[in-house]
Amino acid sequence: MMNVRSYSLGPVQTNCYIVSNKEKECIVFDPGEEAERLIKTIRSNGLKPLAIFLTHAHFDHIGAVDAVREVFDVPVWIHEKEVSWLADPTKNGSSKYAALPDYRVAAPAQDTIIKKEQQFEISNFVFQAVFTPGHSPGSISYIFEKDGFAIVGDTLFEQGVGRTDLLGGSTKILLESIHNKLLTLPEDTIIYPGHGNYTTVGSEMETNPFLNGF
Structure with missing residues (x-):
């Protein structure tokens, strides 16, 4: 059974998730800001990071990547379409x-x-890395099927969906991603979004106003 810790970080309160096992190993998803806080938290809990995975490369999801990677000497995984965004403020959105x-x-x-x-x-x-573009062209959701949860970045939220007015965004593609890749999961699958509270597939199928009538 995996333990999922959630931390809301930075100026727009982006969720970073630290998923750990009984051996105190962990994987860090979207270390968006507040690197010192994350590093202190990892150390104080006696955790050993194995890797960093990014759901996408908008500025609020990448701010602490370099610091965490350097301290713990771990690899960073990202979709090929957004590698160039990491060092380009016009693409990752921080220049706005x-x-x-x-x-x-x-x-x-x-x-x-x-x-x-x-x-x-x-x-x-x-876990599975599945492509869920729409919010950004390289958005990825990480599905822990056996453990019953998915880390979805800014693709799907409680009672909402990701914005599509940024570089490479598409409402049509976003909704297709949600319906084809996320709503096909078991209804009790926990959805851990990039902002806000966690939810479930079943709850969003029933009540999310952005998904009705698709």
Whole structure:
């Protein structure tokens, strides 16, 4: 049974998830900001990070990547379509906000670029990386089928869906991703979004106003 810790970080309260096992190993998803807080939390809980996985490369999901990667010496995984976004503020969106610094993150090595949907097996972490574009062209959802949850970034929210007015966004593609990749999961699957509260597939099927009539 995996333990999922959630931390709302940075100026727009982006959810970072730390998924850990009984052996105190962990995987960090979307370390968006507040690197010192994350590093302290990992150390104080006696956790050993094995990797960082990104749902997409908008600035609020990548701000602490370099610091966490350097301290724990772990690989960073990201969709191939958004590798160039990491160091480009015009693509990752940080250049749109004068109050924010330009977010520039070092690109991962070639062998940590996700080019196709695939299953990852890292220690006893087993999960699927499925492509759910629409919010951004390289958005990925990570589905822990055996453990009954999915980390979906800004694709699907409680009573909402991801915005599509940013670079490479598409409402049509987003809704197709949600219906074809997420709503096909068991209804009791927990959805961990990039912002806000967690929800379930069944709850969103029944009550999410953005999905009605698709």
